[in-house]
Amino acid sequence: MSMSQLTSIPRINHPPFITSLENPKKKISSADRHIITKLMATYIITLVLLLMLFFQSTTSTNIPPKDQDLRVAIEEMQKANYFTFVMLINKSPFDRKFLGKVTFLMPNDRMLSKTIIPQNAVSSFLHSHSIPSPLFFEHLQYIPIGSILPSSMPEYVLNISSGGGRRSPFLNNVRIISPNICTAGSSIRCHGVDGVLSKVKSPGSNILSLPTCSNNKDSVASASPVASAPSTVPLLPFRNDFPMPAPNRLTIANIIQNLHSKLLKFMATVSVVSMISVSI
Known part of the structure; x- marks a missing residue:
């Protein structure tokens, strides 16, 4: 191949920031630096999210079956x-x-x-x-x-x-x-x-559900006499030391409200992550 043919080969034009990296003596422009920084930030955010998903999956599988x-x-x-x-x-x-x-x-x-x-x-x-x-x-x-x-x-x-x-x-x-x-x-x-x-x-429906007791064994409820018919089962005369748990009355409105609040929290978290990535 002659010298004239070599000189006629078209030159490949690299992007400006790649050309700057190939020639370290040439100063990188602010636009190139911004592109490089944005790419690095994207890679870092992706890596952090993958690590979070990995640790969350490992911790969920390592939960013992009994508390x-x-x-x-x-x-x-x-x-x-x-x-x-x-x-x-x-x-x-x-x-x-x-x-x-x-x-x-x-x-x-x-x-x-x-x-x-x-x-x-x-x-x-x-x-x-x-x-x-x-x-x-x-x-x-x-x-x-x-x-x-x-x-x-x-x-x-x-x-x-x-x-x-x-x-x-x-x-x-x-x-x-x-x-x-x-x-x-x-x-x-x-x-x-x-x-x-x-x-x-069990004799039937006369069994009384036990209340939740105090965690302190010294707080013992004193028994008071209970008058009951022979056909009924004596009730357990616990005082306030053994409070009966209030029934958990969840209506459809409460369930929808809870789901709505959780959805708002999730959307807020996604928005914050998106704003951080965009600002970077």
Whole structure:
């Protein structure tokens, strides 16, 4: 190829900022610097968003299946040598009823070793041995004799009898022998009992739902006499120490309002991110 042919080859014109980068001695103009800065800012924002999505996905998958209160209660059960009952909790399917506001009545290992519990009946066994409210032993002592407590299994109940006296009442056929084993958590209590609970069918709609109790076992409600007909179940005479939870009345208007506020927050967040990227 001759020199004349070489000189006739058209020259490729690069963008100004690329030409400036190829020739570091040439000063970069303000327009080129603005383009480079905007590209770098776009890459940085994209990288930050990807990292946020990555960490959010990893944290959501690492959430333990059972909350802190249940883990603390299990540790207390193990310290008190109720290993078989802990094994039943670990074998049971995930149930939100056991994540809080529950009282477990635990037979010891010797009693459970004599009981045959099929794999598909573990959850039912735990439900029948639990009360859907966190109650210290002192709270149970002040429940009137003859009252009926609901269990976590709707069709079965717990009868309070005076076989052990006021200081140690019977629940169906068992007596609490190791009270207040689980006390560290805020919503789970457990007591050791001297046997496996017999299942007593619910008499009907006379069962009173238990109120949410105080977290302090010293704030025990004093029992007041309750006059009741023989055909009715005695009510639990709790005072304000055991406030009844107010019903959660969510109307369609409230649901729409909540969704609207969440949508506004999301749009505001997107707008702020967009404004930041545009200003850069």
